[in-house]
Amino acid sequence: MASEGEISLLVVVVDVNPIWWGQHAQSEPEFTLSKCLDAVMVMGNAHMAMTRTNQLAVIAAHCQDSHFLYPSKRLKGNDDTSSSRDGKYELLSVTNNLIAEEIRDIMSKTELTGNSTDTLLAGSLAKALCCILLKTVVFLLAQEIKSRILVIKAADDCALQYMNFMNVIFAAQKQNILIDACVLDSDSGLLQQACDITGGLYLKIPQKVALAQYLLWVFLPDSEQRSLLVLPPPAHVDYRAACFCHRTLIEIGYVCSVCLSIFCNFSPICTTCETAFKIQLPQMVKPKKKKPKLPA
Amino acid sequence: SYVAAMASLSEEVLLVVKKVRQKKQDGTLYLMAERIAWGPEGKDRFTVSHSYSDIRCQKISPDGKAKVQLQLVLHTGESTTFHFANESTSRKDWEAAKELLQQLLPKFKKKANKELEEKNKMLQEDPVLFQLYKDLVVSQVISAEEFWANRLGGINNGESAACENKQEVGISGAFLADIRPQTDGCNGLRYNLTADIIESIFRTYPAVKQKYKENVPHNLTEKEFWTRFFQSHYFHRDRISTGTQDIFSECARQDEKGLKSLVTQGVKNPMVDLLSLEDKTLDEGYGISSALPSTSHASRTVKESSNFAIIKRFNHHSAMVLAAAKQKEQMNSFINIFKLITVYLLRDVPADQASETSSTDGNSRDSDFFQPPLKKVKLQEAIEYEDLQQENRPKTVALNLKKSDRYAHGPVPLQSQQYTTSQDIINSVNYIKHEMSNYKPNLTQVLSSAAASSAIAALSPGGVLMQQVAQQAINQMVPTEIQAELKHLYVAAGELLRHFWTCFPVNTAFLEEKVTKMKSNLERFQITKLRPFQEKIQRQYLSTNLTGHLECMLQAAYSKFHIWQTRRMMRKT
Numbered sequence: 001m002a003s004e005g006e007i008s009l010l011v012v013v014v015d016v017n018p019i020w021w022g023q024h025a026q027s028e029p030e031f032t033l034s035k036c037l038d039a040v041m042v043m044g045n046a047h048m049a050m051t052r053t054n055q056l057a058v059i060a061a062h063c064q065d066s067h068f069l070y071p072s073k074r075l076k077g078n079d080d081t082s083s084s085r086d087g088k089y090e091l092l093s094v095t096n097n098l099i100a101e102e103i104r105d106i107m108s109k110t111e112l113t114g115n116s117t118d119t120l121l122a123g124s125l126a127k128a129l130c131c132i133l134l135k136t137v138v139f140l141l142a143q144e145i146k147s148r149i150l151v152i153k154a155a156d157d158c159a160l161q162y163m164n165f166m167n168v169i170f171a172a173q174k175q176n177i178l179i180d181a182c183v184l185d186s187d188s189g190l191l192q193q194a195c196d197i198t199g200g201l202y203l204k205i206p207q208k209v210a211l212a213q214y215l216l217w218v219f220l221p222d223s224e225q226r227s228l229l230v231l232p233p234p235a236h237v238d239y240r241a242a243c244f245c246h247r248t249l250i251e252i253g254y255v256c257s258v259c260l261s262i263f264c265n266f267s268p269i270c271t272t273c274e275t276a277f278k279i280q281l282p283q284m285v286k287p288k289k290k291k292p293k294l295p296a
Numbered sequence: 297s298y299v300a301a302m303a304s305l306s307e308e309v310l311l312v313v314k315k316v317r318q319k320k321q322d323g324t325l326y327l328m329a330e331r332i333a334w335g336p337e338g339k340d341r342f343t344v345s346h347s348y349s350d351i352r353c354q355k356i357s358p359d360g361k362a363k364v365q366l367q368l369v370l371h372t373g374e375s376t377t378f379h380f381a382n383e384s385t386s387r388k389d390w391e392a393a394k395e396l397l398q399q400l401l402p403k404f405k406k407k408a409n410k411e412l413e414e415k416n417k418m419l420q421e422d423p424v425l426f427q428l429y430k431d432l433v434v435s436q437v438i439s440a441e442e443f444w445a446n447r448l449g450g451i452n453n454g455e456s457a458a459c460e461n462k463q464e465v466g467i468s469g470a471f472l473a474d475i476r477p478q479t480d481g482c483n484g485l486r487y488n489l490t491a492d493i494i495e496s497i498f499r500t501y502p503a504v505k506q507k508y509k510e511n512v513p514h515n516l517t518e519k520e521f522w523t524r525f526f527q528s529h530y531f532h533r534d535r536i537s538t539g540t541q542d543i544f545s546e547c548a549r550q551d552e553k554g555l556k557s558l559v560t561q562g563v564k565n566p567m568v569d570l571l572s573l574e575d576k577t578l579d580e581g582y583g584i585s586s587a588l589p590s591t592s593h594a595s596r597t598v599k600e601s602s603n604f605a606i607i608k609r610f611n612h613h614s615a616m617v618l619a620a621a622k623q624k625e626q627m628n629s630f631i632n633i634f635k636l637i638t639v640y641l642l643r644d645v646p647a648d649q650a651s652e653t654s655s656t657d658g659n660s661r662d663s664d665f666f667q668p669p670l671k672k673v674k675l676q677e678a679i680e681y682e683d684l685q686q687e688n689r690p691k692t693v694a695l696n697l698k699k700s701d702r703y704a705h706g707p708v709p710l711q712s713q714q715y716t717t718s719q720d721i722i723n724s725v726n727y728i729k730h731e732m733s734n735y736k737p738n739l740t741q742v743l744s745s746a747a748a749s750s751a752i753a754a755l756s757p758g759g760v761l762m763q764q765v766a767q768q769a770i771n772q773m774v775p776t777e778i779q780a781e782l783k784h785l786y787v788a789a790g791e792l793l794r795h796f797w798t799c800f801p802v803n804t805a806f807l808e809e810k811v812t813k814m815k816s817n818l819e820r821f822q823i824t825k826l827r828p829f830q831e832k833i834q835r836q837y838l839s840t841n842l843t844g845h846l847e848c849m850l851q852a853a854y855s856k857f858h859i860w861q862t863r864r865m866m867r868k869t
Contacts, residue, residue, distance in 0.1 A: 018724065018725045018728040018729070019721050019724045019725060020724075021724070021728050022723065022724025022725055022726070022727040022728040023720065023724045025724075025727060025728065025731060026723075026724070026727060032731060033728060033731065033732060034731065034732070034735050034738075035742070037735070037737070038737055038738060038739055038741075038742045039742055039743075041737055041739060042739055042742050042743075045739075096737050096739070099737075100735055100736065100737050103732060103735060104732055104733060104735050107728060107729055107732035107733070107735075108729060108732070108733055110725055110728075110729060112721065112722065112725055117721065157706070159705050159706050160704070160705070161706075162704060162705060162706025162707075163703075163704045163706075165706070166706075189706075189707060190706060203761070205751075206754060206760060206761070207747060207750060207751060207754075209743075209744070209747045210743065210747040210748060210750065210751035212742045212743045212748075213743055213747065213748045213751035213752065214751055214755070217751070217752070217755055218755065230757060230762075231755075232755065232761040232762055233762070238707075240707065241707060242705075242706070242707035244699075244702045244705075247705065247707075249707055258695065259695065259697060261702060261703070271698070271699065272697055272698060272699050272700070272702060273695060273696055273697055273698070274696060274698060
């Protein structure tokens with residue numbers, strides 16, 4: 001529970017990469033994008049229900065662009081479907097309906113351009129940071145606001161987004177915004193770094209069908225409450241650099257002193273900046289002449 | 297050593313004073329080039345000998361007393377008193393001895409003190425070093441010399457060069473206030489004058505210095521001179537010159553002259569207009585009354601004129617203090633002129649052979665051979681900003697990156713592991729589009745109880761995701777004092793091992809000796825420091841192996857030593 005007057009903002013970034021989801025839906029029919037979104041909704045509802053001042057935002061990271069599922073532009077002037085039949089807290093039903101509408105809209109507009117099949121995660125994170133900044137400014141005069149971002153990741157990392165990703169991570173760190181990661185498929189080095197740097201939690205869940213349970217147990221409590229709970233320990237992060245020639249992760253390598261590019265093998269010319277290097281060979285040690293033994 | 301045969305004196309004897317008593321014994325006092333010594337009457341040896349570097353200061357008995365005494369206080373705190381007992385010449389002898397000591401002591405003071413001071417400072421500033429010192433030297437694992445061997449670096453060799461470039465200490469503005477007269481008890485005042493204060497007075501008031509030169513020691517003794525100085529109205533606050541035959545009344549007149557010349561000299565900076573500053577007070581009538589305030593000398597009140605006098609004295613004092621500092625600057629400008637002359641003479645010599653003072657930068661002082669008028673210089677200074685000008689940096693090579701997109705690539709393999717055909721892509725997208733077109737949240741069916749319980753099991757301690765939590769961090773299990781002690785042990789062991797390993801390769805006899813000594817030091821360290829620590833943690837039932845690594849390092853050192861020793865034996869046979 002946030003202390004009195006403190007606002008807690010949770011931004012959930014959901015990876016809705018249609019290619020990945022489409023492929024996996026065919027192989028694992030019991031866990032589909034619909035189920036995933038349901039789980040996210042449950043968690044969002046729980047977050048908003050905990051305290052009246054809690055805020056929520058949901059962003060869908062697509063391979064074409066990123067969209068705000070909630071709060072969305074449809075917020076205004078939509079009364080007909082908002083009243084739910086089960087007596088739910090109105091804010092929650094409004095939220096859910098909005099999210100559902102938006103995602104339907106987005107997925108129907110999916111077009112295959114063939115340019116990229118990777119999720120635009122860095123862009124979504126940047127949008128999340130902007131949303132947080134906006135809310136922070138709005139609430140600045142009133143109360144303190146604590147924000148965190150939860151990334152639900154499906155597809156693999158995209159190497160081309162590396163720079164943007166790192167910029168976003170450092171910006172979040174400067175603003176004291178936690179980045180949590182819930183990974184569905186393969187481990188993501190970038191998200192591991194993000195969680196390590198900002199102080200968030202990284203978890204690769206063993207069972208996708210139990211996503212809701214993991215979200216509620218691990219990612220729903222905020223950072224203050226986490227210190228009181230026993231949660232999965234932080235993962236060991238691989239901070240090794242990748243060499244520029246083969247992109248293999250190396251522990252010891254050669255660095256060009258002019259352009260700082262990393263190589264796994266010594267080469268007399270740096271391929272990035274074309275500087276020529278001379279390396280000193282270790283000096284040859286002359287073997288000592290042994291004195292011949294004198295006969296006794 | 298306290299006992300030295302007089303015949304084997306190799307030092308130059310500067311002064312001999314007979315009939316000097318020490319500890320109620322008659323004897324002779326000898327002042328030599330590097331030490332002061334005293335031997336009892338009729339005996340051949342010195343019972344008291346102190347080198348000047350050991351002496352912290354000398355104390356003299358006040359003038360009025362019958363006993364003429366001189367006390368030497370050492371750095372260690374001990375003191376020795378000498379009583380000059382010769383009836384006729386005691387005063388003179390005493391003066392001579394005192395003067396000589398005054399000259400000699402400062403020379404020796406600096407050397408010894410510096411080293412000690414440096415050591416103390418190092419120990420105070422670095423608590424880790426201090427702890428190391430305590431661990432190793434105080435407990436006698438290694439000797440103090442070995443400890444300081446590599447650390448003092450430069451104190452004994454060539455540090456004096458740095459001293460020469462030190463900044464000159466200026467005169468404190470409050471030096472007269474530091475004299476602080478004390479009441480004598482019987483309506484008199486005592487002023488304590490030190491050499492520093494005397495020098496400050498001479499530098500600030502050259503008129504006084506001149507008077508001193510003229511009168512001491514022919515007409516007045518030093519003491520008399522200073523007494524008169526403090527008594528004179530010159531020194532007195534209000535300084536109303538009553539025209540007495542004070543030797544200092546002339547000084548007051550000289551000061552006035554000096555001040556007047558300073559005023560006529562004016563300020564060289566054309567940007568500063570001192571004359572426009574004026575004390576404007578709203579006189580009677582709030583400034584609108586027609587009568588102008590009179591500035592004639594006679595109409596001033598007594599208070600006004602004494603204020604005026606004080607302000608004049610303040611200004612004069614400040615001007616003298618600043619002028620004293622300027623003397624050094626004038627020296628520098630003389631040096632600059634010499635440099636300029638050499639530049640001019642070498643003008644035909646090619647640039648790379650010319651002296652380094654010829655610079656191409658138009659802003660340096662050296663190139664102002666043809667001094668432009670001061671106003672121009674000042675104006676230039678005011679309108680030009682150094683960092684906005686064109687920079688004359690040395691030519692650099694531009695960075696030429698051929699493949700700069702390499703930096704943007706993250707630590708991710710170039711090709712994705714999965715290979716999807718375009719048909720796969722199309723199929724997947726269509727599938728998902730179809731699925732989501734009918735999407736309706738079904739929040740009551742999100743989770744089955746079976747899935748939930750298995751997830752909870754995985755998240756509970758002992759579960760699949762919680763394996764590492766069982767291993768508690770070692771720093772939570774070991775108390776902080778043990779941790780601190782372990783750190784100290786590591787620092788100390790590291791220091792000893794560093795000494796040990798730097799001995800290799802063992803080329804000289806000195807290194808051989810050192811390596812053997814270090815090995816025994818390591819063993820001693822292990823016995824005196826490491827073993828008790830191990831026993832202590834055993835007693836506290838700490839099962840973790842805290843000292844394993846330390847033992848490993850020591851073992852490596854021992855085995856290296858053993859190998860070296862066997863090789864050495866084999867070479868000898």
